[in-house]
Amino acid sequence: MKPRDDKKVDQIFGATLGLVKQKGLAGITMCEIAREAGLATGTVYIYFKNKDELVNMLFSECRKASVENYFTNYDASKPFKTGFKVVWTNMLKFRTENFEEAVLMDQCYHSPFINDCTKKLTKELTAPIYKLIERGREEGFFKNLDTLSLLTFMMGSIHYPVKHAHYNRTPLNDTAIDSMFTMCWDGLKA
């Protein structure tokens, strides 16, 4: 028996991400995905039961990769601001470097593909970010506001600038990233 080729899943995911960035979730077809991945249409159905499952799996994969990356190089024993900047920068850079994934995730929330189960799972993954924000407030660095307000402000300071940098083809250099961080920090600061 011929074994499955794990590379093919990557090819399919890659092709799908590219197409979604180009044309949005509304624009993808299984036939195009297969062509773009260099496979026959039928092959896609060996790896995924149907389009729905493909999109759900891809979404989950993206979400997981993104969340797993947030705390890379984070050292809780270092001063708070140092650690916070590490996480903030991870988020910004990951989103910049994986823009296609970001587009997919943004589009998925309102889509007929993503089921409630997938949605619920992704919520659970964000718990560590909440903890980080709470630490900042408890140690007196942040304003005394509810965690969600602080968190959404932080996320907004990343997501929207990344989106714009991408569309205006003005990559964020380290100086720009530093400025953006300073704005975020000053905004959160007590």
Place this chain on the structure above:
Amino acid sequence: MKPRDDKKVDQIFGATLGLVKQKGLAGITMCEIAREAGLATGTVYIYFKNKDELVNMLFSECRKASVENYFTNYDASKPFKTGFKVVWTNMLKFRTENFEEAVLMDQCYHSPFINDCTKKLTKELTAPIYKLIERGREEGFFKNLDTLSLLTFMMGSIHYPVKHAHYNRTPLNDTAIDSMFTMCWDGLKA
């Protein structure tokens, strides 16, 4: 001859917005739009040549309404911070109250529907916001950063929180809005 019924365009737009928010651009069908609008399928084709034109028109309409609203009650002769807060609050409230429109606009950028012409037009509409940011920097209120960085930071402080407030069903009350504004202002502040 029977005249066209302008209300029908509104019904169609309304139905489309509702469906896009529910299921995303990928989920809408002309048949459903018609049913939701209380019309026959064919009627939709009297008002719009096809689905593509419908989505483009709706997108343009939303964008225009949104931009026109930004400067409501803005008085350039008042102190800068006062005026800036008016615009910032207009943006946040308009986006909150017209959340369906916001979802559509977000989804449209990557979609097979919106053509380049429509995209270009919307860019031109944002010029006044640039001017406002530049005034803030020139009068010494804002950090000495490029306009785009300041602008995207400002937009991020609105878009993402609005999105989250909506999904978590925690409407932003005036206190929360004030806190959000303070964070944005502190972030931009020199």
Place this chain on the structure above:
DNA sequence: CCCTTAACTGAATTATTATTCACCTAAGTT
């Protein structure tokens, strides 16, 4: 080297959805 089995293929089939159209209805015009 042959056999078995599962992957792989892409044309055929099926399902879904956009669009049309023959017929109907109602508003203006004479």
Place this chain on the structure above:
DNA sequence: AACTTAGGTGAATAATAATTCAGTTAAGGG
């Protein structure tokens, strides 16, 4: 009131795209 014309209808048609499947290929086991 009869006529004309454009709007309105929804079933029928056409287009598009998802999914299947009969045939083909290739890997591992004996």
